Amino acid sequence: MGGLACAALLAWYGHDVLVCEGRPTPGGAAHVWRRAGYRFDCGTSLFFGLDWQGGPSQSENPLASILQLIDERVDVVPVPDAATCLVWPEESFRTHIGSDKFGAVVRRLWGQRAEAEWKAFQKRAEECAPAASAIKPMAVRFDDLVAVTTVGRSPGAFLKYLRGEARSMVFSGLMEGTVGDPGLRDFIDLLVRGTCGLPSDEIVASYMIQAFAQLYQPTSALEYPVGGPQAIVNALVRGLRKHGGRLALNAHVDEVVVGPRGQAAGVRLRDGRTIGASKAVVSNASAWDTLRMLPRQAVSAKYRDRVAEMIPNNSFMHVHLGFDGSGLDPLPLHYYMFDPELVTDAGWPTICVPSAVEPTAAPPGKHVMHAYISEPYAPWRGLERRGEEYGRLKEERCQVVWNMIERVIPDIRDRVEVEMVGTPLTHSHFLNRFQGTYGPKNLLKMGTLPEAVCPLPGLYCCGDSTFPGAGTPAAASSGMWVANSLVPIWEHWGALNALGL
Numbered sequence: 001m002g003g004l005a006c007a008a009l010l011a012w013y014g015h016d017v018l019v020c021e022g023r024p025t026p027g028g029a030a031h032v033w034r035r036a037g038y039r040f041d042c043g044t045s046l047f048f049g050l051d052w053q054g055g056p057s058q059s060e061n062p063l064a065s066i067l068q069l070i071d072e073r074v075d076v077v078p079v080p081d082a083a084t085c086l087v088w089p090e091e092s093f094r095t096h097i098g099s100d101k102f103g104a105v106v107r108r109l110w111g112q113r114a115e116a117e118w119k120a121f122q123k124r125a126e127e128c129a130p131a132a133s134a135i136k137p138m139a140v141r142f143d144d145l146v147a148v149t150t151v152g153r154s155p156g157a158f159l160k161y162l163r164g165e166a167r168s169m170v171f172s173g174l175m176e177g178t179v180g181d182p183g184l185r186d187f188i189d190l191l192v193r194g195t196c197g198l199p200s201d202e203i204v205a206s207y208m209i210q211a212f213a214q215l216y217q218p219t220s221a222l223e224y225p226v227g228g229p230q231a232i233v234n235a236l237v238r239g240l241r242k243h244g245g246r247l248a249l250n251a252h253v254d255e256v257v258v259g260p261r262g263q264a265a266g267v268r269l270r271d272g273r274t275i276g277a278s279k280a281v282v283s284n285a286s287a288w289d290t291l292r293m294l295p296r297q298a299v300s301a302k303y304r305d306r307v308a309e310m311i312p313n314n315s316f317m318h319v320h321l322g323f324d325g326s327g328l329d330p331l332p333l334h335y336y337m338f339d340p341e342l343v344t345d346a347g348w349p350t351i352c353v354p355s356a357v358e359p360t361a362a363p364p365g366k367h368v369m370h371a372y373i374s375e376p377y378a379p380w381r382g383l384e385r386r387g388e389e390y391g392r393l394k395e396e397r398c399q400v401v402w403n404m405i406e407r408v409i410p411d412i413r414d415r416v417e418v419e420m421v422g423t424p425l426t427h428s429h430f431l432n433r434f435q436g437t438y439g440p441k442n443l444l445k446m447g448t449l450p451e452a453v454c455p456l457p458g459l460y461c462c463g464d465s466t467f468p469g470a471g472t473p474a475a476a477s478s479g480m481w482v483a484n485s486l487v488p489i490w491e492h493w494g495a496l497n498a499l500g501l
């Protein structure tokens with residue numbers, strides 16, 4: 001997502017762009033595959049603000065800005081009310097996105113006082129939101145000229161951002177004096193951990209406020225792309241090609257070629273070909289994978305230390321199912337398992353049923369499901385993907401995911417027609433990711449040093465190893481910022497004009 005966002009935007013800016021994708025399908029964590037008429041995905045399933053309606057985008061999602069510039073649409077279906085089901089150890093029920101209806105959920109769970117606290121918390125977040133989102137992602141670039149595209153272009157907005165109390169506060173600060181109920185506090189903390197992998201007392205408030213502002217406003221609604229997350233990927237690829245860019249598949253990069261002045265001068269592919277880059281090389285691989293592609297002497301100790309300091313988040317156990325839906329009540333799109341024993345830094349256990357809202361995901365009368373839970377890499381280290389020991393561990397570790405699924409559809413085993421189980425090794429292999437990790441756990445704590453995105457002259461990094469981290473909007477932002485940094489200020493200014501920002 002980061003690399004394609006960057007590439008599509010660079011092609012729109014008029015650069016000659018080649019994307020080298022190591023896998024046969026573009027999209028990384030957003031790619032899909034089909035089997036027996038079912039469409040399976042890697043997990044990305046929560047979307048908002050993708051549809052820019054053919055006019056100036058009001059969306060806070062940076063992907064919408066890129067789609068608008070490259071003039072590509074992603075068809076979406078609105079996710080109907082009550083398509084989210086929260087599953088607690090004792091009970092489960094449907095909930096809604098949008099603050100009013102969610103207030104009723106809070107009342108049911110923790111009582112009237114908690115509901116009033118939730119509303120006060122919402123109000124506080126709402127008051128902070130204009131300042132927190134005053135700087136538009138498209139205005140960001142990684143050089144001093146960022147002062148021109150942010151402060152120079154919209155001094156009022158920048159001042160608003162500076163004055164906003166959320167800028168220097170951690171998210172839990174927003175709860176002080178508003179949320180006293182321990183259940184509600186834990187729940188908010190859980191949402192924060194699930195959204196960005198950090199507890200609420202370690203995450204900058206402005207980052208989370210934007211997420212809350214987007215998801216819990218009275219008018220908030222989720223949407224789902226027709227064709228799944230691949231539809232976003234395909235739109236970016238169309239935009240790339242339309243503007244003269246190229247996409248090479250099965251083009252795994254083994255090494256970044258470093259020129260005589262210590263600059264990134266191209267890439268060497270696994271098949272031995274070398275491709276030169278006159279302007280820049282952009283890596284969308286994780287920081288650990290990028291480091292492996294660089295000759296040791298070319299990289300500063302500072303960058304090496306930074307990567308060494310990064311703590312990889314867990315990977316996942318995945319269960320993908322195609323199953324018979326006869327006789328089932330309408331299923332929700334998401335089940336979130338709010339069992340404190342299962343929730344980790346890497347998010348809450350999730351069951352997603354895309355066919356509940358988007359019928360092309362499964363044959364008529366059938367459903368497709370992806371259930372996953374965070375899983376450490378360590379037990380899998382060194383195992384052969386087809387070996388006996390691997391098979392035994394896979395069988396053992398997927399039971400907890402099966403238990404989750406049986407909790408919501410008790411006779412699921414009788415309904416299954418297609419079944420695939422994924423492990424951290426699957427995730428690492430098919431997504432080309434170090435240890436199959438979700439991304440760095442401590443990224444937001446590490447600050448945004450220039451070496452993080454530009455470890456050597458001419459080499460830029462984007463994707464979820466760079467700020468602001470994981471999630472399709474965040475990865476796309478990082479790609480957008482690299483693209484903006486590679487063009488002169490007047491072209492960047494032109495893009496902001498074209499978007500009406």
Ligand SMILES: Cc1cc2nc3c(=O)[nH]c(=O)nc-3n(C[C@H](O)[C@H](O)[C@H](O)COP(=O)(O)OP(=O)(O)OC[C@H]3O[C@@H](n4cnc5c(N)ncnc54)[C@H](O)[C@@H]3O)c2cc1C
Pocket residue numbers: 001002003020021022023026027028029030042043044045046047251252253254284285286289316372430431432433438462463464465469470471472473475
């Ligand atoms: C289970 C799960 C659930 C998720 N849910 C959501 C969600 O609901 N909403 C949301 O917005 N986000 C979600 N995400 C996160 C989101 O999908 C990712 O953060 C985002 O897609 C990552 O994009 P990226 O560009 O950083 O990296 P990737 O998607 O990993 O892309 C990197 C690309 O680089 C390629 N590559 C790597 N190394 C090389 C090499 N050496 N040579 C050539 N190519 C190479 C890879 O093949 C891959 O295509 C979820 C992720 C997971 C795993």
